[in-house]
Amino acid sequence: MKTDRSLLTPEQIALLPTEDDIAFYEEHGWYISKKVLADEAIDAAILGSEQFYRGERDGSLPYATTGYSDWKPGDSDAVRNNQHVSCRKKELRQLMLHPIIGAIAARLARTKQIRLFEDTLVYKAPATRDSEGVVGWHTDYSYSSNCTSNKMLSAWIPFHEVEPDRAPLVVIDGSHKWSNTDHLRCFNHQDLKEIEQKFVQSGQDIIEVPIIIQKGQISFHHCRIIHGSYSNHSNLRRLAFALYLQDGDNCYQPFWNNGIQIHHFLDSVCRRLPNGYPDYSDPDVFPTIWSAE
Template identity: 75%
Template sequence: MKTFTYKFSQDQLALLPTESDIAFYEEHGWFISKKVIPDEIIDEAIAGSENFYRGERDATLPYSTGYSDWKPGDGDAVRNNQHVSYRKKELRKLVLQPIVGAIAAKLARTTEIRLFEDTLVYKAPITISDRGGVVGWHTDYSYSSNCTSKKMLSAWIPFQDIDENKAPLVVLDGSHKWSDTEHLRCFNNQNLKEIEEKFTQKGREIVEVPIILKKGQVSFHHCCTIHGSYPNCSNSVRLAFALYLQDYANRHQPFWNNKEQIHHFLDSMCRKLPNGNPDYSDPAIFPILWSAEDRY
């Protein structure tokens, strides 16, 4: 297991969530950090993203299907590319910023945070006559039913300032406490109101919270928090990196849907445990971002 030697300065320690912040996250299902990522790290990630879109790779995945991987000609309303940190060093450098894992560990009250998967998301500006650009309501856990833990969480890192016109991430406040949402897979459903009506009919109060961030801030949300995003109505591209994070206790579990066993794409890439199950702690695929061996 990797042993960390990173030690935070007093200024960095001040960036970690307080007990009050953690209580807010546990009640509402989301949290916004202070500015924690240096501009130069984000600027490197932007350059790496641009090179990635031009076809440059530092490593390649062994399979070409089973995950989202935008290619030129697919349209620009929303570009989704998964597992980019595996393929581009500048994005991996961003993922491995110790502060991201440390904040996530505090929020999840866990001794270790590992990457599960990542998604680079690009949204082109749209006009009122355009269609698309919406990410529909979903929970991240819906797409990871092979995971045992419901303490997993996501970090959302924009590469520029985000206001309500620039396709902010939007969460439904407190929705991580709702039942019957663990299979909410409506990422590609553009009609947010249509999905909301189903929640309203169950008597739930719908409180949409657009996550407004400055460059260098990071938002975190619980794996069962319902979220999506609005179209990009600004005059420039919106680029962001979404990291889905495991807590220490997360392990693989078999999962069936309509009598068909479901396998996650990464199950075929990571090493196997003695019982044959995928090892979700394989550092080659699921690097440790923070552990109790790190020193605050």
């Protein structure tokens, strides 16, 4: 599959990150794009999200049935977290495959190919009490230790503008360069200050940056940057689509934690390599979003 610059209009090419933008991303670990997605594309994804929450599914792509977060009616609305959605709802898959997303990611990661690794649809209802809906500090790489690449990155696509009171994504500036975050799996830990103290005691400066963003913009963050979010203090829902992206060199590696071998839920779905390892380039499970090869 070749999805090169010919799929972008001249206007879209002009919106790609500049060398200064890439240098900023490499130094700080995050980047906010210009408005690169049309309202119509996002509105279609909103419709697909609403259908998904009502239980509607489509497509015949392979997908895992267990091993991941998958909110269902009756669960708490504080945070609806549904992974592995783009293979179950075509409107979200269509947005995920938009070439501008992969093109920006490829520039930031200085790679020729970008593939999906996994995706998550995240909904936050307005909070009714303090700490409700808080997402704890974590790194995406902590949850993908079976990956060999340090260039992986996430695209965070809100479906509306996100102001400071509407639970923006918050990154800790420059933390992708820290060396003690490999096991920061605190997504469900709501006491952010308690987690921060571990880094303060190590002499690291905590500089929180809320990602204030308009509809049609996308934020990107490095796989090792620490991030989370506070409660939704607005009176509106917060709805976003997060894509965890792999560069062309990424592949599977065996990983053990405290003597237990760790497996990603997609390892059971994708095809196998001749050596028996999961193939993280399986086009049905990890589709190519951008390739200049």
